[in-house]
Amino acid sequence: MLVFSLTPEYYAAYVLYNHTMLVFTNVFFILLLLGLCAWMLDQFQTLVTMEAPWVKTPNEVLDQIAEKITIKPGDIVYDxxxxDAQVLIQLAKKNPNATFIGVEKLNYVCALAWLKIKKAGLHNVIIKKGDLYKLSIKDATHIYLWIYPQMVNKILPKLERELTQGVTVYSMDFPFHGKDPVAVYDLSGVKNKSYARKLFEYRF
Ligand SMILES: C[S@@+](CC[C@H](N)C(=O)[O-])C[C@H]1O[C@@H](n2cnc3c(N)ncnc32)[C@H](O)[C@@H]1O
Structure with a gap:
Protein backbone atom coordinates (compact mmCIF):
# COMPACT_ATOMS: atom_id res chain seq x y z
CA MET A 1 0.00 0.00 0.00
CA LEU A 2 1.29 3.44 -0.96
CA VAL A 3 1.28 6.03 1.78
CA PHE A 4 1.90 9.71 0.98
CA SER A 5 3.03 11.90 3.77
CA LEU A 6 1.63 15.42 3.32
CA THR A 7 4.51 17.68 4.22
CA PRO A 8 3.77 21.39 4.85
CA GLU A 9 5.85 22.30 1.71
CA TYR A 10 3.85 19.94 -0.48
CA TYR A 11 0.59 21.25 0.94
CA ALA A 12 1.66 24.90 0.35
CA ALA A 13 2.63 24.12 -3.27
CA TYR A 14 -0.70 22.33 -3.78
CA VAL A 15 -2.69 25.29 -2.42
CA LEU A 16 -0.66 27.75 -4.51
CA TYR A 17 -1.26 25.68 -7.67
CA ASN A 18 -4.99 25.49 -7.05
CA HIS A 19 -5.17 29.18 -6.28
CA THR A 20 -3.25 30.13 -9.45
CA MET A 21 -5.46 27.91 -11.64
CA LEU A 22 -8.55 29.50 -10.12
CA VAL A 23 -7.25 33.00 -10.83
CA PHE A 24 -6.34 32.07 -14.44
CA THR A 25 -9.74 30.48 -15.06
CA ASN A 26 -11.54 33.52 -13.65
CA VAL A 27 -9.44 35.95 -15.70
CA PHE A 28 -10.06 33.85 -18.84
CA PHE A 29 -13.84 33.89 -18.36
CA ILE A 30 -13.89 37.59 -17.50
CA LEU A 31 -11.93 38.39 -20.70
CA LEU A 32 -14.26 36.14 -22.70
CA LEU A 33 -17.28 37.93 -21.24
CA LEU A 34 -15.78 41.37 -21.95
CA GLY A 35 -15.05 40.31 -25.55
CA LEU A 36 -18.61 39.07 -25.95
CA CYS A 37 -20.00 42.34 -24.54
CA ALA A 38 -17.78 44.40 -26.91
CA TRP A 39 -18.97 42.30 -29.85
CA MET A 40 -22.64 42.70 -28.87
CA LEU A 41 -22.18 46.44 -28.39
CA ASP A 42 -20.56 46.70 -31.85
CA GLN A 43 -23.41 44.74 -33.46
CA PHE A 44 -26.03 46.81 -31.64
CA GLN A 45 -24.37 50.07 -32.68
CA THR A 46 -24.30 48.94 -36.34
CA LEU A 47 -28.00 48.05 -36.19
CA VAL A 48 -29.00 51.32 -34.52
CA THR A 49 -27.00 53.57 -36.84
CA MET A 50 -28.09 51.57 -39.92
CA GLU A 51 -24.54 51.54 -41.24
CA ALA A 52 -23.07 48.86 -43.47
CA PRO A 53 -22.50 45.59 -41.61
CA TRP A 54 -19.35 43.57 -42.06
CA VAL A 55 -19.72 41.58 -45.29
CA LYS A 56 -16.60 40.44 -47.09
CA THR A 57 -15.88 41.27 -50.71
CA PRO A 58 -16.21 37.78 -52.23
CA ASN A 59 -12.90 35.99 -52.87
CA GLU A 60 -13.95 35.39 -56.48
CA VAL A 61 -13.58 39.10 -57.31
CA LEU A 62 -10.49 39.99 -55.26
CA ASP A 63 -8.10 39.27 -58.14
CA GLN A 64 -10.26 41.25 -60.54
CA ILE A 65 -10.27 44.26 -58.19
CA ALA A 66 -6.48 44.04 -57.81
CA GLU A 67 -6.21 44.01 -61.61
CA LYS A 68 -8.41 47.09 -62.07
CA ILE A 69 -6.68 49.24 -59.45
CA THR A 70 -3.38 50.55 -60.81
CA ILE A 71 -1.05 51.47 -57.96
CA LYS A 72 2.43 53.03 -58.13
CA PRO A 73 5.22 52.97 -55.50
CA GLY A 74 4.55 55.68 -52.91
CA ASP A 75 0.76 55.67 -53.41
CA ILE A 76 -1.54 55.71 -50.39
CA VAL A 77 -4.64 53.53 -50.69
CA TYR A 78 -7.55 53.66 -48.23
CA ASP A 79 -10.34 51.16 -47.71
CA ASP A 84 -10.95 42.21 -42.16
CA ALA A 85 -8.71 44.12 -44.62
CA GLN A 86 -8.77 41.36 -47.22
CA VAL A 87 -8.95 43.81 -50.15
CA LEU A 88 -5.99 45.79 -48.79
CA ILE A 89 -4.02 42.60 -48.10
CA GLN A 90 -4.57 41.48 -51.70
CA LEU A 91 -3.42 44.87 -53.03
CA ALA A 92 -0.51 45.15 -50.58
CA LYS A 93 0.95 41.79 -51.63
CA LYS A 94 0.99 42.99 -55.22
CA ASN A 95 2.31 46.48 -54.41
CA PRO A 96 4.91 46.24 -51.62
CA ASN A 97 6.08 49.84 -52.10
CA ALA A 98 2.72 51.51 -51.57
CA THR A 99 0.95 52.15 -48.25
CA PHE A 100 -2.49 50.74 -47.45
CA ILE A 101 -4.73 52.17 -44.74
CA GLY A 102 -7.92 50.51 -43.54
CA VAL A 103 -10.48 52.41 -41.52
CA GLU A 104 -12.88 50.28 -39.49
CA LYS A 105 -15.17 51.09 -36.60
CA LEU A 106 -15.88 47.63 -35.16
CA ASN A 107 -13.38 46.57 -32.50
CA TYR A 108 -13.43 42.84 -33.14
CA VAL A 109 -13.20 43.31 -36.92
CA CYS A 110 -10.16 45.60 -36.41
CA ALA A 111 -8.56 42.87 -34.30
CA LEU A 112 -9.24 40.29 -37.00
CA ALA A 113 -7.79 42.57 -39.68
CA TRP A 114 -4.68 43.12 -37.59
CA LEU A 115 -4.21 39.35 -37.10
CA LYS A 116 -4.60 38.70 -40.85
CA ILE A 117 -2.04 41.39 -41.69
CA LYS A 118 0.43 39.89 -39.17
CA LYS A 119 -0.19 36.41 -40.57
CA ALA A 120 0.47 37.67 -44.10
CA GLY A 121 3.71 39.28 -42.83
CA LEU A 122 2.84 42.65 -44.37
CA HIS A 123 4.41 45.88 -43.09
CA ASN A 124 2.67 48.25 -45.48
CA VAL A 125 -0.90 47.85 -44.20
CA ILE A 126 -2.17 49.94 -41.28
CA ILE A 127 -5.55 49.66 -39.57
CA LYS A 128 -7.07 52.77 -38.02
CA LYS A 129 -9.98 52.15 -35.71
CA GLY A 130 -12.49 54.94 -36.19
CA ASP A 131 -15.33 56.51 -38.08
CA LEU A 132 -14.84 56.81 -41.82
CA TYR A 133 -16.73 60.13 -41.87
CA LYS A 134 -14.30 61.69 -39.40
CA LEU A 135 -10.82 60.48 -40.29
CA SER A 136 -8.73 62.71 -42.55
CA ILE A 137 -8.08 61.18 -45.99
CA LYS A 138 -6.26 64.16 -47.50
CA ASP A 139 -3.14 62.09 -48.29
CA ALA A 140 -5.04 59.42 -50.28
CA THR A 141 -4.19 58.61 -53.88
CA HIS A 142 -6.84 55.84 -54.11
CA ILE A 143 -9.94 54.98 -52.11
CA TYR A 144 -11.95 51.77 -52.09
CA LEU A 145 -15.48 51.73 -50.70
CA TRP A 146 -18.01 49.01 -50.15
CA ILE A 147 -20.63 50.57 -47.94
CA TYR A 148 -24.42 51.12 -48.10
CA PRO A 149 -25.83 53.41 -50.85
CA GLN A 150 -26.92 56.04 -48.29
CA MET A 151 -23.39 56.00 -46.82
CA VAL A 152 -21.80 56.45 -50.24
CA ASN A 153 -23.82 59.62 -50.76
CA LYS A 154 -23.26 60.81 -47.21
CA ILE A 155 -19.48 60.61 -47.64
CA LEU A 156 -19.50 62.31 -51.06
CA PRO A 157 -19.15 65.92 -49.69
CA LYS A 158 -16.15 64.81 -47.59
CA LEU A 159 -14.50 63.24 -50.63
CA GLU A 160 -15.09 66.40 -52.68
CA ARG A 161 -13.71 68.55 -49.86
CA GLU A 162 -10.61 66.51 -49.04
CA LEU A 163 -9.58 64.95 -52.36
CA THR A 164 -8.26 67.51 -54.79
CA GLN A 165 -5.48 65.98 -56.85
CA GLY A 166 -6.94 63.45 -59.25
CA VAL A 167 -7.60 60.81 -56.60
CA THR A 168 -9.25 57.62 -57.89
CA VAL A 169 -12.21 56.35 -55.89
CA TYR A 170 -13.71 52.89 -56.42
CA SER A 171 -17.15 52.07 -55.10
CA MET A 172 -18.31 48.48 -55.14
CA ASP A 173 -21.94 48.06 -56.23
CA PHE A 174 -23.19 51.54 -55.31
CA PRO A 175 -22.67 54.60 -57.54
CA PHE A 176 -22.66 58.20 -56.25
CA HIS A 177 -25.74 60.26 -57.05
CA GLY A 178 -25.00 63.16 -59.39
CA LYS A 179 -21.42 62.17 -60.21
CA ASP A 180 -20.45 60.35 -63.39
CA PRO A 181 -18.05 57.42 -63.13
CA VAL A 182 -15.03 57.38 -65.46
CA ALA A 183 -15.44 53.60 -65.79
CA VAL A 184 -17.78 50.84 -64.68
CA TYR A 185 -16.38 47.31 -64.46
CA ASP A 186 -18.54 44.21 -64.61
CA LEU A 187 -17.13 41.65 -62.24
CA SER A 188 -17.69 38.07 -63.15
CA GLY A 189 -17.46 34.93 -61.15
CA VAL A 190 -19.74 35.70 -58.21
CA LYS A 191 -22.28 32.92 -58.36
CA ASN A 192 -25.70 33.07 -56.66
CA LYS A 193 -25.04 36.49 -55.20
CA SER A 194 -26.71 39.76 -56.04
CA TYR A 195 -23.75 41.80 -54.78
CA ALA A 196 -20.12 42.50 -55.73
CA ARG A 197 -21.03 42.61 -59.40
CA LYS A 198 -20.06 46.13 -60.47
CA LEU A 199 -17.12 48.33 -59.58
CA PHE A 200 -17.60 52.07 -60.23
CA GLU A 201 -14.47 54.16 -60.78
CA TYR A 202 -14.44 57.93 -60.15
CA ARG A 203 -11.88 60.71 -60.37
CA PHE A 204 -11.88 63.47 -57.74
C1 LIG B 1 -19.61 45.68 -46.54
S1 LIG B 1 -18.28 45.72 -45.37
C2 LIG B 1 -16.90 45.86 -46.45
C3 LIG B 1 -15.64 45.28 -45.87
C4 LIG B 1 -14.40 45.39 -46.77
N1 LIG B 1 -14.24 46.71 -47.33
C5 LIG B 1 -14.46 44.38 -47.89
O1 LIG B 1 -14.71 44.81 -49.01
O2 LIG B 1 -14.28 43.17 -47.66
C6 LIG B 1 -18.46 47.38 -44.68
C7 LIG B 1 -17.56 47.65 -43.49
O3 LIG B 1 -17.67 49.04 -43.13
C8 LIG B 1 -17.62 49.15 -41.72
N2 LIG B 1 -18.25 50.43 -41.35
C9 LIG B 1 -19.57 50.75 -41.42
N3 LIG B 1 -19.77 52.02 -41.01
C10 LIG B 1 -18.53 52.52 -40.68
C11 LIG B 1 -18.07 53.78 -40.20
N4 LIG B 1 -18.92 54.79 -39.97
N5 LIG B 1 -16.75 53.95 -39.98
C12 LIG B 1 -15.87 52.93 -40.19
N6 LIG B 1 -16.25 51.70 -40.65
C13 LIG B 1 -17.56 51.50 -40.90
C14 LIG B 1 -18.39 47.93 -41.25
O4 LIG B 1 -18.09 47.62 -39.90
C15 LIG B 1 -17.92 46.86 -42.24
O5 LIG B 1 -16.80 46.17 -41.77
Missing amino acids: LGCG
Missing part, protein backbone atom coordinates in the same frame (compact mmCIF):
# COMPACT_ATOMS: atom_id res chain seq x y z
CA LEU A 80 -13.01 53.09 -45.80
CA GLY A 81 -14.88 50.41 -43.86
CA CYS A 82 -12.13 47.85 -44.44
CA GLY A 83 -13.64 44.84 -42.62
Whole structure:
Protein backbone atom coordinates (compact mmCIF):
# COMPACT_ATOMS: atom_id res chain seq x y z
CA MET A 1 0.00 0.00 0.00
CA LEU A 2 1.29 3.44 -0.96
CA VAL A 3 1.28 6.03 1.78
CA PHE A 4 1.90 9.71 0.98
CA SER A 5 3.03 11.90 3.77
CA LEU A 6 1.63 15.42 3.32
CA THR A 7 4.51 17.68 4.22
CA PRO A 8 3.77 21.39 4.85
CA GLU A 9 5.85 22.30 1.71
CA TYR A 10 3.85 19.94 -0.48
CA TYR A 11 0.59 21.25 0.94
CA ALA A 12 1.66 24.90 0.35
CA ALA A 13 2.63 24.12 -3.27
CA TYR A 14 -0.70 22.33 -3.78
CA VAL A 15 -2.69 25.29 -2.42
CA LEU A 16 -0.66 27.75 -4.51
CA TYR A 17 -1.26 25.68 -7.67
CA ASN A 18 -4.99 25.49 -7.05
CA HIS A 19 -5.17 29.18 -6.28
CA THR A 20 -3.25 30.13 -9.45
CA MET A 21 -5.46 27.91 -11.64
CA LEU A 22 -8.55 29.50 -10.12
CA VAL A 23 -7.25 33.00 -10.83
CA PHE A 24 -6.34 32.07 -14.44
CA THR A 25 -9.74 30.48 -15.06
CA ASN A 26 -11.54 33.52 -13.65
CA VAL A 27 -9.44 35.95 -15.70
CA PHE A 28 -10.06 33.85 -18.84
CA PHE A 29 -13.84 33.89 -18.36
CA ILE A 30 -13.89 37.59 -17.50
CA LEU A 31 -11.93 38.39 -20.70
CA LEU A 32 -14.26 36.14 -22.70
CA LEU A 33 -17.28 37.93 -21.24
CA LEU A 34 -15.78 41.37 -21.95
CA GLY A 35 -15.05 40.31 -25.55
CA LEU A 36 -18.61 39.07 -25.95
CA CYS A 37 -20.00 42.34 -24.54
CA ALA A 38 -17.78 44.40 -26.91
CA TRP A 39 -18.97 42.30 -29.85
CA MET A 40 -22.64 42.70 -28.87
CA LEU A 41 -22.18 46.44 -28.39
CA ASP A 42 -20.56 46.70 -31.85
CA GLN A 43 -23.41 44.74 -33.46
CA PHE A 44 -26.03 46.81 -31.64
CA GLN A 45 -24.37 50.07 -32.68
CA THR A 46 -24.30 48.94 -36.34
CA LEU A 47 -28.00 48.05 -36.19
CA VAL A 48 -29.00 51.32 -34.52
CA THR A 49 -27.00 53.57 -36.84
CA MET A 50 -28.09 51.57 -39.92
CA GLU A 51 -24.54 51.54 -41.24
CA ALA A 52 -23.07 48.86 -43.47
CA PRO A 53 -22.50 45.59 -41.61
CA TRP A 54 -19.35 43.57 -42.06
CA VAL A 55 -19.72 41.58 -45.29
CA LYS A 56 -16.60 40.44 -47.09
CA THR A 57 -15.88 41.27 -50.71
CA PRO A 58 -16.21 37.78 -52.23
CA ASN A 59 -12.90 35.99 -52.87
CA GLU A 60 -13.95 35.39 -56.48
CA VAL A 61 -13.58 39.10 -57.31
CA LEU A 62 -10.49 39.99 -55.26
CA ASP A 63 -8.10 39.27 -58.14
CA GLN A 64 -10.26 41.25 -60.54
CA ILE A 65 -10.27 44.26 -58.19
CA ALA A 66 -6.48 44.04 -57.81
CA GLU A 67 -6.21 44.01 -61.61
CA LYS A 68 -8.41 47.09 -62.07
CA ILE A 69 -6.68 49.24 -59.45
CA THR A 70 -3.38 50.55 -60.81
CA ILE A 71 -1.05 51.47 -57.96
CA LYS A 72 2.43 53.03 -58.13
CA PRO A 73 5.22 52.97 -55.50
CA GLY A 74 4.55 55.68 -52.91
CA ASP A 75 0.76 55.67 -53.41
CA ILE A 76 -1.54 55.71 -50.39
CA VAL A 77 -4.64 53.53 -50.69
CA TYR A 78 -7.55 53.66 -48.23
CA ASP A 79 -10.34 51.16 -47.71
CA LEU A 80 -13.01 53.09 -45.80
CA GLY A 81 -14.88 50.41 -43.86
CA CYS A 82 -12.13 47.85 -44.44
CA GLY A 83 -13.64 44.84 -42.62
CA ASP A 84 -10.95 42.21 -42.16
CA ALA A 85 -8.71 44.12 -44.62
CA GLN A 86 -8.77 41.36 -47.22
CA VAL A 87 -8.95 43.81 -50.15
CA LEU A 88 -5.99 45.79 -48.79
CA ILE A 89 -4.02 42.60 -48.10
CA GLN A 90 -4.57 41.48 -51.70
CA LEU A 91 -3.42 44.87 -53.03
CA ALA A 92 -0.51 45.15 -50.58
CA LYS A 93 0.95 41.79 -51.63
CA LYS A 94 0.99 42.99 -55.22
CA ASN A 95 2.31 46.48 -54.41
CA PRO A 96 4.91 46.24 -51.62
CA ASN A 97 6.08 49.84 -52.10
CA ALA A 98 2.72 51.51 -51.57
CA THR A 99 0.95 52.15 -48.25
CA PHE A 100 -2.49 50.74 -47.45
CA ILE A 101 -4.73 52.17 -44.74
CA GLY A 102 -7.92 50.51 -43.54
CA VAL A 103 -10.48 52.41 -41.52
CA GLU A 104 -12.88 50.28 -39.49
CA LYS A 105 -15.17 51.09 -36.60
CA LEU A 106 -15.88 47.63 -35.16
CA ASN A 107 -13.38 46.57 -32.50
CA TYR A 108 -13.43 42.84 -33.14
CA VAL A 109 -13.20 43.31 -36.92
CA CYS A 110 -10.16 45.60 -36.41
CA ALA A 111 -8.56 42.87 -34.30
CA LEU A 112 -9.24 40.29 -37.00
CA ALA A 113 -7.79 42.57 -39.68
CA TRP A 114 -4.68 43.12 -37.59
CA LEU A 115 -4.21 39.35 -37.10
CA LYS A 116 -4.60 38.70 -40.85
CA ILE A 117 -2.04 41.39 -41.69
CA LYS A 118 0.43 39.89 -39.17
CA LYS A 119 -0.19 36.41 -40.57
CA ALA A 120 0.47 37.67 -44.10
CA GLY A 121 3.71 39.28 -42.83
CA LEU A 122 2.84 42.65 -44.37
CA HIS A 123 4.41 45.88 -43.09
CA ASN A 124 2.67 48.25 -45.48
CA VAL A 125 -0.90 47.85 -44.20
CA ILE A 126 -2.17 49.94 -41.28
CA ILE A 127 -5.55 49.66 -39.57
CA LYS A 128 -7.07 52.77 -38.02
CA LYS A 129 -9.98 52.15 -35.71
CA GLY A 130 -12.49 54.94 -36.19
CA ASP A 131 -15.33 56.51 -38.08
CA LEU A 132 -14.84 56.81 -41.82
CA TYR A 133 -16.73 60.13 -41.87
CA LYS A 134 -14.30 61.69 -39.40
CA LEU A 135 -10.82 60.48 -40.29
CA SER A 136 -8.73 62.71 -42.55
CA ILE A 137 -8.08 61.18 -45.99
CA LYS A 138 -6.26 64.16 -47.50
CA ASP A 139 -3.14 62.09 -48.29
CA ALA A 140 -5.04 59.42 -50.28
CA THR A 141 -4.19 58.61 -53.88
CA HIS A 142 -6.84 55.84 -54.11
CA ILE A 143 -9.94 54.98 -52.11
CA TYR A 144 -11.95 51.77 -52.09
CA LEU A 145 -15.48 51.73 -50.70
CA TRP A 146 -18.01 49.01 -50.15
CA ILE A 147 -20.63 50.57 -47.94
CA TYR A 148 -24.42 51.12 -48.10
CA PRO A 149 -25.83 53.41 -50.85
CA GLN A 150 -26.92 56.04 -48.29
CA MET A 151 -23.39 56.00 -46.82
CA VAL A 152 -21.80 56.45 -50.24
CA ASN A 153 -23.82 59.62 -50.76
CA LYS A 154 -23.26 60.81 -47.21
CA ILE A 155 -19.48 60.61 -47.64
CA LEU A 156 -19.50 62.31 -51.06
CA PRO A 157 -19.15 65.92 -49.69
CA LYS A 158 -16.15 64.81 -47.59
CA LEU A 159 -14.50 63.24 -50.63
CA GLU A 160 -15.09 66.40 -52.68
CA ARG A 161 -13.71 68.55 -49.86
CA GLU A 162 -10.61 66.51 -49.04
CA LEU A 163 -9.58 64.95 -52.36
CA THR A 164 -8.26 67.51 -54.79
CA GLN A 165 -5.48 65.98 -56.85
CA GLY A 166 -6.94 63.45 -59.25
CA VAL A 167 -7.60 60.81 -56.60
CA THR A 168 -9.25 57.62 -57.89
CA VAL A 169 -12.21 56.35 -55.89
CA TYR A 170 -13.71 52.89 -56.42
CA SER A 171 -17.15 52.07 -55.10
CA MET A 172 -18.31 48.48 -55.14
CA ASP A 173 -21.94 48.06 -56.23
CA PHE A 174 -23.19 51.54 -55.31
CA PRO A 175 -22.67 54.60 -57.54
CA PHE A 176 -22.66 58.20 -56.25
CA HIS A 177 -25.74 60.26 -57.05
CA GLY A 178 -25.00 63.16 -59.39
CA LYS A 179 -21.42 62.17 -60.21
CA ASP A 180 -20.45 60.35 -63.39
CA PRO A 181 -18.05 57.42 -63.13
CA VAL A 182 -15.03 57.38 -65.46
CA ALA A 183 -15.44 53.60 -65.79
CA VAL A 184 -17.78 50.84 -64.68
CA TYR A 185 -16.38 47.31 -64.46
CA ASP A 186 -18.54 44.21 -64.61
CA LEU A 187 -17.13 41.65 -62.24
CA SER A 188 -17.69 38.07 -63.15
CA GLY A 189 -17.46 34.93 -61.15
CA VAL A 190 -19.74 35.70 -58.21
CA LYS A 191 -22.28 32.92 -58.36
CA ASN A 192 -25.70 33.07 -56.66
CA LYS A 193 -25.04 36.49 -55.20
CA SER A 194 -26.71 39.76 -56.04
CA TYR A 195 -23.75 41.80 -54.78
CA ALA A 196 -20.12 42.50 -55.73
CA ARG A 197 -21.03 42.61 -59.40
CA LYS A 198 -20.06 46.13 -60.47
CA LEU A 199 -17.12 48.33 -59.58
CA PHE A 200 -17.60 52.07 -60.23
CA GLU A 201 -14.47 54.16 -60.78
CA TYR A 202 -14.44 57.93 -60.15
CA ARG A 203 -11.88 60.71 -60.37
CA PHE A 204 -11.88 63.47 -57.74
C1 LIG B 1 -19.61 45.68 -46.54
S1 LIG B 1 -18.28 45.72 -45.37
C2 LIG B 1 -16.90 45.86 -46.45
C3 LIG B 1 -15.64 45.28 -45.87
C4 LIG B 1 -14.40 45.39 -46.77
N1 LIG B 1 -14.24 46.71 -47.33
C5 LIG B 1 -14.46 44.38 -47.89
O1 LIG B 1 -14.71 44.81 -49.01
O2 LIG B 1 -14.28 43.17 -47.66
C6 LIG B 1 -18.46 47.38 -44.68
C7 LIG B 1 -17.56 47.65 -43.49
O3 LIG B 1 -17.67 49.04 -43.13
C8 LIG B 1 -17.62 49.15 -41.72
N2 LIG B 1 -18.25 50.43 -41.35
C9 LIG B 1 -19.57 50.75 -41.42
N3 LIG B 1 -19.77 52.02 -41.01
C10 LIG B 1 -18.53 52.52 -40.68
C11 LIG B 1 -18.07 53.78 -40.20
N4 LIG B 1 -18.92 54.79 -39.97
N5 LIG B 1 -16.75 53.95 -39.98
C12 LIG B 1 -15.87 52.93 -40.19
N6 LIG B 1 -16.25 51.70 -40.65
C13 LIG B 1 -17.56 51.50 -40.90
C14 LIG B 1 -18.39 47.93 -41.25
O4 LIG B 1 -18.09 47.62 -39.90
C15 LIG B 1 -17.92 46.86 -42.24
O5 LIG B 1 -16.80 46.17 -41.77
